Amino acid sequence: MTQNEPIVVMKGITIEFPGVKALDGVDLRLYPGEVHALMGENGAGKSTMIKALTGVYKIDAGSITVEGKPQTFNGTGDAQNAGIATVYQEVNLCTNLSIGENVMLGHEVRGPLGINWKKTHQEARKYLDQMGLGHLDPHAPLNSISIAMQQLVAIARAMVIDAKVLILDEPTSSLDANEVQDLFAIMRKVRDSGVAILFVSHFLDQIYEITDRLTILRNGQFIKEVMTKDTPRNELISMMIGKSAEELSQIGAKKERRAIGADEKPIVSVKGLGRKGSIQPTDLDIYAGEVVGFAGLLGSGRTELGRLLYGADKPETGTYKLNGNQVSINDPHTALKHRIAYSTENRRDEGIIGDLTVRENILIALQAIRGMFKPIPKKEADEIVDKYMKELNVRPADPNKLIKNLSGGNQQKVLIARWLATHPELLILDEPTRGIDIGAKAEIQQAVLDLAEQGMGVVFISSELEEVVRLSDNIEVLKDRRKIAELENDATVSQETIVDTIASNNAGKEA
Amino acid sequence: MTSASTTAVKKTAKKSRRLDAQMIPTIAAVVIFILMLVMGQALFGTYTRLGFFSSLFIDHAYLIILAVAMTLPVLTGGINLSVGAIVAITAVVGVKMTMAGIPAPIAMIVMILIGMAFGLLAGVLIEEFNMQPFIATLATMFLARGIASIISTDSLVLPEDNNFDWVSAEIKIIDNPKISNDLSFNMGVVIAVLVVIFGYILLHKTRTGRTIYAIGGSRSSAELMGLPVKRTQYLIYFISTTLAAVASIVYTANIGSAKNTVGTGWELDAVAAVVIGGTIVTGGFGYVLGSVVGALVRSIIDPLTSDFGVPAEWTTIVVGLMILVFVVLQRVVSAVGKKE
Numbered sequence: 001m002t003q004n005e006p007i008v009v010m011k012g013i014t015i016e017f018p019g020v021k022a023l024d025g026v027d028l029r030l031y032p033g034e035v036h037a038l039m040g041e042n043g044a045g046k047s048t049m050i051k052a053l054t055g056v057y058k059i060d061a062g063s064i065t066v067e068g069k070p071q072t073f074n075g076t077g078d079a080q081n082a083g084i085a086t087v088y089q090e091v092n093l094c095t096n097l098s099i100g101e102n103v104m105l106g107h108e109v110r111g112p113l114g115i116n117w118k119k120t121h122q123e124a125r126k127y128l129d130q131m132g133l134g135h136l137d138p139h140a141p142l143n144s145i146s147i148a149m150q151q152l153v154a155i156a157r158a159m160v161i162d163a164k165v166l167i168l169d170e171p172t173s174s175l176d177a178n179e180v181q182d183l184f185a186i187m188r189k190v191r192d193s194g195v196a197i198l199f200v201s202h203f204l205d206q207i208y209e210i211t212d213r214l215t216i217l218r219n220g221q222f223i224k225e226v227m228t229k230d231t232p233r234n235e236l237i238s239m240m241i242g243k244s245a246e247e248l249s250q251i252g253a254k255k256e257r258r259a260i261g262a263d264e265k266p267i268v269s270v271k272g273l274g275r276k277g278s279i280q281p282t283d284l285d286i287y288a289g290e291v292v293g294f295a296g297l298l299g300s301g302r303t304e305l306g307r308l309l310y311g312a313d314k315p316e317t318g319t320y321k322l323n324g325n326q327v328s329i330n331d332p333h334t335a336l337k338h339r340i341a342y343s344t345e346n347r348r349d350e351g352i353i354g355d356l357t358v359r360e361n362i363l364i365a366l367q368a369i370r371g372m373f374k375p376i377p378k379k380e381a382d383e384i385v386d387k388y389m390k391e392l393n394v395r396p397a398d399p400n401k402l403i404k405n406l407s408g409g410n411q412q413k414v415l416i417a418r419w420l421a422t423h424p425e426l427l428i429l430d431e432p433t434r435g436i437d438i439g440a441k442a443e444i445q446q447a448v449l450d451l452a453e454q455g456m457g458v459v460f461i462s463s464e465l466e467e468v469v470r471l472s473d474n475i476e477v478l479k480d481r482r483k484i485a486e487l488e489n490d491a492t493v494s495q496e497t498i499v500d501t502i503a504s505n506n507a508g509k510e511a
Numbered sequence: 512m513t514s515a516s517t518t519a520v521k522k523t524a525k526k527s528r529r530l531d532a533q534m535i536p537t538i539a540a541v542v543i544f545i546l547m548l549v550m551g552q553a554l555f556g557t558y559t560r561l562g563f564f565s566s567l568f569i570d571h572a573y574l575i576i577l578a579v580a581m582t583l584p585v586l587t588g589g590i591n592l593s594v595g596a597i598v599a600i601t602a603v604v605g606v607k608m609t610m611a612g613i614p615a616p617i618a619m620i621v622m623i624l625i626g627m628a629f630g631l632l633a634g635v636l637i638e639e640f641n642m643q644p645f646i647a648t649l650a651t652m653f654l655a656r657g658i659a660s661i662i663s664t665d666s667l668v669l670p671e672d673n674n675f676d677w678v679s680a681e682i683k684i685i686d687n688p689k690i691s692n693d694l695s696f697n698m699g700v701v702i703a704v705l706v707v708i709f710g711y712i713l714l715h716k717t718r719t720g721r722t723i724y725a726i727g728g729s730r731s732s733a734e735l736m737g738l739p740v741k742r743t744q745y746l747i748y749f750i751s752t753t754l755a756a757v758a759s760i761v762y763t764a765n766i767g768s769a770k771n772t773v774g775t776g777w778e779l780d781a782v783a784a785v786v787i788g789g790t791i792v793t794g795g796f797g798y799v800l801g802s803v804v805g806a807l808v809r810s811i812i813d814p815l816t817s818d819f820g821v822p823a824e825w826t827t828i829v830v831g832l833m834i835l836v837f838v839v840l841q842r843v844v845s846a847v848g849k850k851e
Contacts, residue, residue: 080737092735094728096795105725106738114716
């Protein structure tokens with residue numbers, strides 16, 4: 001589509017951290033008017049590459065040329081001055097300031113009496129209008145709008161600095177389908193104005209929808225630059241993980257619910273479990289050996305229901321039966337004692353403890369159950385750590401590494417290991433595959449199936465309907481903080497079934 | 512057309528409500544200040560006198576300056592614990608120099624320079640050695656207090672007809688024949704007003720000011736947005752500590768003497784003023800003018816408690832209770848804000 005010169009040429013980029021070569025001679029070319037995706041598993045070097053281009057990291061070897069001029073970046077300011085703007089996965093704006101102030105921060109219009117706020121807000125409105133965000137009030141506080149909108153505001157901000165290159169680092173990971181379309185509309189607008197966009201996403205559908213060109217990285221090495229339209233998916237995936245497409249085991253072609261025997265008792269049976277403002281009273285049975293999927297849009301109550309089952313939020317209504325016995329699960333500690341475990345969707349803030357090692361992260365929940373004054377014998381601890389790290393294939397296989405230095409997928413595996421070490425009967429996994437690469441995703445999906453096979457009850461919460469349908473025996477469909485349907489998974493149930501169920505249900509609106 | 516104007520109205524309504532939510536603690540401080548005045552007036556009958564206001568401002572000009580000085584770091588989520596000790600060291604040095612016959616203007620310049628040096632030191636500790644502002648300024652606090660004590664532990668008195676007079680000399684606007692009811696001010700008050708104006712312009716009319724708020728919102732965001740965070744941090748502690756030296760000049764001129772123990776605990780009075788004035792201690796929200804009101808509230812507690820016949824020691828408890836109330840108020844406000 002473009003025969004012109006690239007705006008950015010990165011050649012032979014090498015970055016070393018103590019003991020690791022994060023990037024080894026990687027090339028990247030960004031063309032004006034193109035969306036370019038950086039592809040690779042977690043740990044392939046995508047974020048390092050982006051940080052090299054945004055001036056966060058200094059490069060040890062190689063060259064960066066922007067519009068023909070060689071550049072050395074000594075900080076994010078330098079990169080911005082060269083016309084490179086970045087929107088990060090976690091929105092990096094200031095929530096204490098207004099929308100307009102955020103857009104214009106550092107570029108306020110100044111008059112003889114200092115900042116001219118009227119003009120500054122007018123400018124902000126102009127840029128928001130350009131992005132099709134004219135409905136936003138620049139005076140409103142940033143935290144009055146959704147994360148998705150904030151991300152779009154961050155893009156408007158990039159336009160203020162007249163960026164020639166716009167980097168979007170996993171902007172879609174917390175957006176729902178509509179919001180992604182809003183984002184893409186803006187991306188197309190920006191692209192058509194001649195800006196080069198560098199896009200990172202784990203969603204292949206999105207990659208194929210929006211990008212023109214791909215650069216594939218693996219283990220810090222440059223693999224190939226290809227045009228998106230000439231590259232079939234399986235070829236792309238095999239380039240990313242370095243295995244041929246056939247080797248990629250298709251996990252559980254599609255699961256169907258097994259028959260529940262008449263004498264089988266559910267592990268967990270709740271009636272009218274609910275909490276005001278979080279989820280309306282819900283009935284739910286979970287049997288041993290079953291994967292129960294929670295499907296629904298962001299804010300539908302799927303996480304809230306999971307948290308309620310675990311006692312992370314205290315239920316206000318309903319009864320809770322565990323193996324036929326009445327219990328009250330009002331806090332996580334009680335839940336763990338009753339062998340119910342919950343792995344959070346918020347891996348970074350509520351999951352891992354970054355400055356502890358992998359080993360400590362695995363053992364911490366078990367230790368908590370046993371009590372702080374009964375240390376786990378070293379031998380037992382070693383066995384536990386070793387067993388689960390092997391079973392879940394945690395890489396690197398070094399239990400003494402700080403968990404924050406692991407890739408997202410491997411952090412997730414460690415978290416699952418943590419809960420498995422407590423030998424749960426019911427394991428609630430909230431978005432265990434979000435934001436992790438394809439290889440780790442497949443491994444985690446397989447682990448879910450294996451655990452159910454071994455007789456564990458698993459609640460599987462995910463925003464990706466495809467994996468919910470593929471893995472679940474039973475699917476609870478949630479909408480507007482209410483359970484609207486329970487689908488026994490069989491050949492007739494597909495993603496469309498769930499989408500239709502959600503779309504056709506309007507009863508919750510008035511409630 | 513109609514619908515468009517309705518939404519416009521809605522928008523403004525929304526906007527002003529949000530604005531209110533953010534300003535509630537500050538407004539509450541104003542209300543409480545007025546209530547205290549009314550109560551004082553009703554019970555003791557002296558609290559609306561011109562003379563009362565005059566002395567309130569003259570006696571507490573230094574606290575207003577310190578409140579501004581403290582607002583800057585607190586807005587970024589930091590703190591400057593050294594301000595009280597800076598008052599001590601600069602006061603001791605200034606008075607010593609004047610006693611030695613050095614002209615007051617030179618002494619004052621040296622006082623300011625000492626403030627600047629300590630501000631720079633705090634900046635270096637925080638930015639180059641990656642220290643928490645709390646720890647860095649705790650260190651400079653001990654250092655400044657220690658040096659002040661080494662210089663002298665005596666009560667040093669400014670010599671007669673020193674040139675500090677021009678700061679403290681009262682200027683009468685209304686010369687009231689009734690006793691102690693003149694409307695008057697001195698240069699100390701003028702300096703305090705100038706400092707407040709300076710603080711207001713800095714925070715609301717300059718990019719540096721916006722960067723201060725941005726750091727308070729999220730330092731890493733501010734850095735990723737390409738704002739000059741490091742330079743701004745240096746500037747904050749430099750200005751803050753220098754203003755402490757200015758406060759010292761105003762206070763020393765008023766009192767006419769200095770001692771190494773002067774200003775003990777004033778950093779906390781300044782924090783109290785800032786918090787009462789509605790600035791949130793974790794940073795990002797707050798106003799200089801709020802801090803001024805906070806300083807006035809803090810100042811009026813002293814005459815009130817003494818008029819009530821409450822022992823002076825109780826003032827501390829009253830201040831403590833007020834801070835408690837304001838912090839709780841802020842929590843409630845931010846909780847309500849989040850719900851919206």
